[in-house]
Amino acid sequence: MKRVLIIGAGGVGRVVAHKCAQNEDVFSDIWLASRTKSKCDQIASEITEKTGRTIQTAAVDADNVPELVALIKQIQPFMIINVALPYQDLTIMDACLETGVHYLDTANYEPLDEAKFEYSWQWAYRDRFEKAGLMALLGSGFDPGVTNVFCAHMQKHHFDTLDYVDILDCNGGDHGYAFATNFNPEINIREVTSNGRYFENGEWIETRPMQYKKQFDFDQVGPKNMYLLYHEEMESLSVNLRGVKRMRFWMTFGDAYLKHLEVFRNIGLDSIEPIMFEGREIVPIQFLKALLPDPASLGPRTVGKTNIGVIVKGTKDGKPLSRYVYNICDHQECYKETNAQAVSYTTGVPAMIGAMMMCQGHWMKAGVYNMEEFDPDPFMAALNEHGLPWSDIETDIDVDSLPE
Template sequence: MKKNVLIIGAGGVAQVVAHKCAQNNDVLGDIHIASRTLSKCETILDSVREKQSMKTEGVLQAHQVDATDSAAVARLINETGAQIVINVGSPFVNMSVLDACIETGAAYIDTAIHEEPDKICETPPWYANYEWKKRDLCAEKEVTAILGAGFDPGVVNAFARFAIDEFMDEVKSIDIVDINAGSHGKYFATNFDPEINFREFTGTVYSWQEGAWQENAMFEVGREWDLPVVGKQTAYMSGHDEVHSLAANYPHADVRFWMGFGEHYINVFTVLKSIGLLSEQPVITAEGQEVVPLKVVKACLPDPASLAPNYTGKTCIGDLVKGVKDGKEVEVFVYNVADHKDAYEEVGSQGISYTAGVPPVAAAMLIAMGEWDAKAMKNVEELDPKPFFTVLDRIGLPTRVRDESGDRAWNA
């Protein structure tokens, strides 16, 4: 049984992870959190103590580390005795943290694909550019590495696997739909790191259709969805991590990702992009200073964590999976609904951070208990989804199913 967790990162998602690890420290043991800025880690741990999240008495400690320095991360893993690393730092540090885990033998979990700061939207499948290159080494050294174990990617990958295994002989399509029907009350803000948020939407929209990669522009393809609780919402086909692993594991299915956007977001985004303010490439100001426009925009926007106190409304994220069962066409929607206010009251974060932060803790618990200790690199759809759903149900993100038989809990 693996125990003792090291959390990398100190943003809104890391806050959720810290609270949830504390609530389950009877399974996860000592809890350590590290980032470049020690004070941010200490603020998160203060929140954990204030809300009395620790289930049992135990270690709760903050550390400073440059997560781009793989050797420094490895030293910290060894110093803390951590056997599970939950990486919710910037996607720019994925490979250095993964390398530290391979060196030390600690299990690795992340919630998003690796990115390089000066590159956007690389050649698909994205995982093959970085993480999958370490797959053989993880297997050789028997290191468990679970990629993309947030909500999307993550839980939605498990939704797809579950729908296919339980309801189909053959899968035809997987449409992942992410709707945030909440309101934060700001003129304009992003729900997570603005730099990462905008990078998702400035490149090519890749989808897997008819056995090949298809390319579209952002906001080119949209449609209305009628979903549980949040009702009718417009979502646009977007590029996203999980498409790239699901396409590899289900190559005969069309795989698409859809995200909800309001007209106001689209208008502001379009203006920022059109005048070059979303570029990741540096420019020289009239005063001779070199700046990256995207980083300037990030500095001017609200910190996503600051949105939490006034956030209202709900999210609905799920998979509409279509296929064939006993010669007949079937479709099933597997989904979760989360509430922004409930998330804030429990862990001091908004619902987007909550949905991203709870699943990697569930994954860590399954590694600790041995059920997901794969001793190899895996994307979430390559693991049994039922234990995952069971833990998620218990710690805050229940899974539901809607099909021709009605709307019900996944295990009803």
């Protein structure tokens, strides 16, 4: 049994704390910290009511390495589960190195002043973590995270070559608002309004935002329009999968959501460049974030399901093969269990499972790693056990032949 420190008390942090509390045989002591301690206290109260367990809470500024170091030295956890903002990944990694503590996150580093997310900054920590005898597990959410493990599972059990990989992310939930985002609005809008990219024949091909669209009939959700985006798991998968020829990422969006984004972009509300307003400097996208509903508040009003998975086309024993592995998650069932909607749940549960893999020694090796670099089997088994059951089927679906 291990002591863990969770940093971040948003929707995902709530799920991670609940799920860790459900597994007392793995997580002996749980601390939850964020800039606003009252949010941690609220989650701790919920957990005591549901499970009878008591978790400890603390305030910490995740941008401040000395403050992080002081808290880590006080608590002395086995590892940090970082579900704070991606801007804070590097400061938390620095604090882990200084205190000799293992590290896990769910999203790769993104500079505050540049709409760019990639692993290069964190991969640069490889030697330092290895020399310190510490492990950092990157991207242990759903996508990235489970989708990486799905690919590793396909590579281990079904395919000799994975030629074509399509990652499909569908949120069929309805929260009743004209516009709201299911995770941090600033991160979500920056991600969606950026140029897309896909990987083909060893090169990255850039696309305009929402340039490519396909309609897909998602199991238990129905037909949805999905759009080609760039997503971070492709960066590591393009390196770690054997000989993949093409890899794409697709995400569903409704027409109303896209119309709001178009208006925000047209009037500059998605900008990260500071402007002067009434004698003070503001960042438009941060102002927009303040106007939008808190994603952590969407749980009680969100109905419907998510469906996230991977379609792989390749060969086995010289014969063509196509398989589809995916998970379906119900928003209201997630809320009943953890007081959070399914987008937070599908990120928080894999973060807990990734930590479980490290605490139990299934995945433990000094250095900085992505999810697909480890044996997928114990993680896949844990998904079935802890709330994210998956289906793995042969399929004749051809994404290229889907209607636009």
